[in-house]
Amino acid sequence: MTALVRSVNVGRAERNPAKRNRPTGIHKRPAEGPVEIREPGPRRGGLGSGVAGDFIGDGKYHGGTDQAVYAFAREELDFWEQELGREIPDGSFGENLTLSGFDVDDARLGDVWRIGDVQLQVTDARIPCGTFRASMEVRGWLRRFTERGRSGAYLKVLFPGPVRAGLPVELVRRAEHGVGVADAFRAQTTERNRLPELLRAGDDLCEQLRRRVEEEQRATARRAGGPAGQ
DSSP states (O other), X not given: OOOEEEEEEEEOOBOOXXXXXXXXXXXXXXXXXXXXXXXXXXXXXXXXXXXXXOOOSOTTTSOSGGGSEEEEEHHHHHHHHHHHTSOOXXXXXXXXXXXXXXXXXXXXXXXXXXXXXXXXXXXXXXXXXXXXXXXXXXXXXXXXXXXXXXXXXXXXXXEOEEEOTTOBEEEEEOOSSOOBHHXXXXXXXXXXXXXXXXXXXXXXXXXXXXXXXXXXXXXXXXXXXXXXXX
């Protein structure tokens, strides 16, 4: 099966079911025609999303360079349609890119994808939040999503440009270290003792995730009564 962009999804500001005083753009919908993908800059003072016209309500925890674009597999949405017994349109999980024929969750940190003239680099797993839970309206949703462990991937923008539905997705660089999106997801959720393993990704470990690993190491050292790194 050819790997393709099934849809490019954009969210508009709407009421947040989890945070009444803060709007959300989690409910994304397929855009008509090409959409510009760009480097959004830092979370504070930047553009927010790497997808033009896409709204991010909580800039403290979402958006910015290391979470410029969020990709999810259509096949995984199909799985959840069967599990939940309801239709799940593209963009329902808050993803900017719904891909078909491409195993997003097999990606490694640092992998580079090409879509048309755009190049994107895998940075991290998506960690589910309270807004995601509330938007799904499924009892035990965060637990079920976490147990499944197929989170989709965050990406940063290496080369900007327009992306539209129907363009092929090409893997142009496969990271050799073997640290995958699934590893990053487990290390940040159910297996936090594995966080130091992510350092094996070397330069492919994004700044945001590296800080999280280092913070955990310092906390572990404090609990042990010694300096970090010992």
